[in-house]
Amino acid sequence: MTTTRLSSWLLLGGILTGFLGSAWQGRLASAYSKPGGFRRFHQRISPDTIYYPPYAMLEALALARWQPGKTLVIIGGNSILNGVGQPADELWSLRLQELLGDSYVVVNLAFRGAYPMQGAALVAESLLRRDIAVLFVANTNPPAATGRAPGGASGYLYWQAQYQNQLVPFAARAESIRRWLDSLPPLERQQQAEERLGAHLEAWFRQQSLWHHVGYRHIFTVWNFVLARDFWMPRASLPDNEPSAQPLHDRFQNFLPQEMAIVRSFSESLAVPGAADQWQLEAGSRQRLSADIETSIVPLLRPRTLILLCENAPYYLDQLSPAEKARDAFVYSACAQIWRDHGIACEVAGAGFAPVDYIDRAHLSGDGGQKLAQLVARKITQLNHP
Amino acid sequence: MSLRFLPKLTLPAPVRLLGRFLLGLAIGALFHYMLYRFSLPVQPFIYVAF
Amino acid sequence: MIFNTYWFICFSAVFFPVYWLLFRPVWRKPWLLAGCAVFHYHFAGPAGVIPIIVIGVATYLVALTRRRFLCAAGIVLCVAALCFYKYALFFCADLLGAFNPGAAAALEKQVRTVLPGAAPLGISFFAFEFVHYLVEVWRGQEPIRRPGDFVLFAIHFPSLVAGPIKRYPVYVPGLQAGLAGVTVDDVAAGAQRIALGLVKKIVLADNLTLAISFYGDGFAGLSTGQAWLFLAALSARILLDFSGYTDMALGLSRLLGVRLPENFNYPYAATSLQDFWQRWHMSLTSWIRDYVYIPLGGNRHGRLRQLVNGLIVFALCGLWHGPAWHFVLWGLWHGVGLMINFSYATILGSVGRGLAGVFARLPALGWVVTLLYVAFGWLLFFYEPLRAWTMAAKLFALHWP
Incomplete structure (x- = not known):
């Protein structure tokens, strides 16, 4: 063999070794890699800054918190339960841990912009399947209902969990996702196909686990405008910097007309006037919400789940007409009942909350977080000891 | 750019071969890294649009 | 997207090992054809594949006849397809619209009913390669006889979407060599x-x-x-x-064992604009030189004609990059630059000769001037003319408009 040919073989051998070696490192990282001193997926370790924690990291975080004999409370949902608006030390899930005491361990895996059945819900499902005592808490609003496990910024977690065989076989969910994929326009369908293929490859080569670990511990390699010049810094060196709430009089003025339109849309899309000045849920919406719940949440998880329907801030609700207020109250209570009808505990969160408990239309301040923690602690205890 | 001096730098064969293997390792790791990068928001090639 | 997709990774993971394992060209060729077809169909879809099949079949058959008027008709078809898919709306809105807005609006409405949502993938590259092929056959070169070879020339997947623009007298022997044996x-x-x-x-x-x-x-x-x-x-x-x-x-x-032409040769190391265009997107530059500039007369009819030809060629080069005025202006920016580059030593007399002497003695100066000229051109390439001008002014701490 000539030297040139030998050198080509060595290069190709090196490529194969380098690739497989990286995959092996990725497999190791998927078991141990997780943010240190974790409290939540704050902005600097979230998709907002092009950091997409792999599914294995979520599970590693949950398992690291869990201890035999204790109940693991997994918090999912969106930015409201993530604690946007609450500085790291005022995070509501820390208060929840204090209130629940030593027999519980709380881990906050909520993602900004996530639906209740994305991310954390999959971890809860996976751990329940392994007979670990888990309770799952997530939030939503009446029209959003369960959302869909794939799709959106956090949807990749579903495909990863699926192809890593972490989920309970659930035909209704698979069928609903298949129909959803078929209904997508070609470009979005292609994007979902790419996301699925990526998740398939992740199960084999663990590229997300390895390179997110490198990005967290050593160097991050993708520019983003939030971090701009600091984009390359290891995410471990960038602490949770969620700011404190603005002074009360500045909190609710931004985009007021748009925010009011959102507040109104929560109930007007679902309720229709019924007999004797009563409101009723529009039949199609009732059916859709019911079908959403039925096809999204595995039966195993339902008795271990608490869903919070989070109300909008009183500042906005106060600007509704009496009829709109009545409609709003009706929709929240009727939707909560639909969840309960499917064997899932559901509470409306926001009753008795003051303007100071919010930082904007939806997110809770430190004060609001304390109230939320009290409500959830009470409900969790009931759920665990019916 | 003049790179004419490069051929004059002849390294012993074993060193060159080791260098090729190490380059291969780096490329292999790069290919693995690319699998990660493809999942992130990808910019289309400018000229594909033409 | 395209190469940086998981689909392509999975495609490659299956396609290449099988290609290497099929030792005999007679087996490799159909596999390569199938791979190219799958690649093209996946990324272009039926709406992108059908027009290419139509103009490809026409090009192949026309070339086989070796009749010059049929080749000319084929060239017209290719150029017409490119103009239709890529420039029809631009012609309606930006050209005709400037003279007769009513007629432009009516025509645009008609065009939109037959035009697909997006131009077929790689149409600019297909059109240029087919035109090259037909011109060469028209000039007397032997056409590609085997349909498989022609299909591979047309949809060779590595260069399908963005070149380099291939020349068939080089590609076909290279393909045969690749099919005969890929080495480690x-x-x-x-x-x-x-x-x-x-x-x-x-x-x-x-x-x-x-x-x-x-x-x-x-x-x-x-x-x-x-x-x-x-x-x-x-x-x-x-x-x-x-x-x-x-x-x-x-x-x-x-x-695959097939060598494609290089497209870049350290373009930002160029010491003149002429040098830059011999280093940047070389397959396009040489195509334009051979099939537009030289047929227009090139430099054979005096200095003035050469300069005008240069401007026409670069305006077309700009337009090739996209149906928008800023691309045309970018082309003209380079056309004017080259015009100056060619003529300043003559036109400016002793000053010009002195300047040329300075550039000859100080290549670094030529490099800086060329780099700056090219860089300012990119503003026109990426942004609308007014925005590009504002940005250029900002670079000199000026605020305009």
Whole structure:
């Protein structure tokens, strides 16, 4: 063999070794890699800054918190339960841990912009399947209902969990996702196909686990405008910097007309006037919400789940007409009942909350977080000891 | 750019071969890294649009 | 997308090993044909494939006859297809609209009913390769007889979407060599080239693109120094993006044992604009030289005609990049630059000769001037003319308009 040919073989051998070696490192990282001193997926370790924690990291975080004999409370949902608006030390899930005491361990895996059945819900499902005592808490609003496990910024977690065989076989969910994929326009369908293929490859080569670990511990390699010049810094060196709430009089003025339109849309899309000045849920919406719940949440998880329907801030609700207020109250209570009808505990969160408990239309301040923690602690205890 | 001096730098064969293997390792790791990068928001090639 | 997709990774993981294992050309060729067809169909879809099949079949059959008027008709068909799919709306709205808005609106409405949502993938490259093929046959070269060879020339997947623009007298023998035997050296060289392209595109250009898109929106708020940095990033980004793509195309083709023409030769090391165009997108430059500039008369009819031909050629080169005025202006910017480059030594008399002497003695000065000229051109390439002008003014701490 000539030297040139030998050198080509060595290069190709090196490529194969380098690739497989990286995959092996990725497999190791998927078991141990997780943010240190974790409290939540704050902005600097979230998709907002092009950091997409792999599914294995979520599970590693949950398992690291869990201890035999204790109940693991997994918090999912969106930015409201993530604690946007609450500085790291005022995070509501820390208060929840204090209130629940030593027999519980709380881990906050909520993602900004996530639906209740994305991310954390999959971890809860996976751990329940392994007979670990888990309770799952997530939030939503009446029209959003369960959302869909794939799709959106956090949807990749579903495909990863699926192809890593972490989920309970659930035909209704698979069928609903298949129909959803078929209904997508070609470009979005292609994007979902790419996301699925990526998740398939992740199960084999663990590229997300390895390179997110490198990005967290050593160097991050993708520019983003939030971090701009600091984009390359290891995410471990960038602490949770969620700011404190603005002074009360500045909190609710931004985009007021748009925010009011959102507040109104929560109930007007679902309720229709019924007999004797009563409101009723529009039949199609009732059916859709019911079908959403039925096809999204595995039966195993339902008795271990608490869903919070989070109300909008009183500042906005106060600007509704009496009829709109009545409609709003009706929709929240009727939707909560639909969840309960499917064997899932559901509470409306926001009753008795003051303007100071919010930082904007939806997110809770430190004060609001304390109230939320009290409500959830009470409900969790009931759920665990019916 | 003049790179004419490069051929004059002849390294012993074993060193060159080791260098090729190490380059291969780096490329292999790069290919693995690319699998990660493809999942992130990808910019289309400018000229594909033409 | 295209090469940087999981689909392509999975496609490659199946396609290449099988190609290497099929030792005999008679087996390799159908496999390569199938791979190219699958690749083309996946990324272009039926709406993108059908027009290419139509003009491809016409081109192939017309060339087989070797009749000059049929070849000319084929060339017209290719150019017409390119104009229709890529420029029909531009002609309606921007050209006809300037003279007769009513007629333009009516025509645009008609055109939109027959025009697909997007132009067929790679139509600019298909059209240029087919025109090259027909012109060469028209000039007396032997056409490609075997349909399989022609199909592979047309849809050779590594170069299908963005070149380099191939020449069939070089491609077909290269294809036969690749089918006859891919060596481990080819595979190693190909892998190395792909890695280089990935680093340029994914590691460097994509990060620059994200940053440019963000700072471009807030360009007015940048300091003068930051604005210059922005211009440098813009210039680096297009080179890294396009040459990264070309590296991947060349590398992938080398994995098949087929060598494609180079497209870049350190263009930012050029010491004159003429030098730049001999180093940048070389397959396009040589195509335009051979099939537009020389047929227009090139430099054979005096200095003035040469300059006019240069301007026409570069305006067309700009338009080829997209149906928008800023591309045309970018082309003209380079056409004017080349005009000056060619003529200043003569026109300016002793001053010009002195200046030429300085540039000859100080290549670094020529390099700086060329780089700056090219960099300012990229503003026109990426932004609307008024915005590009405002950005250029900002670089000199001027505020206009």
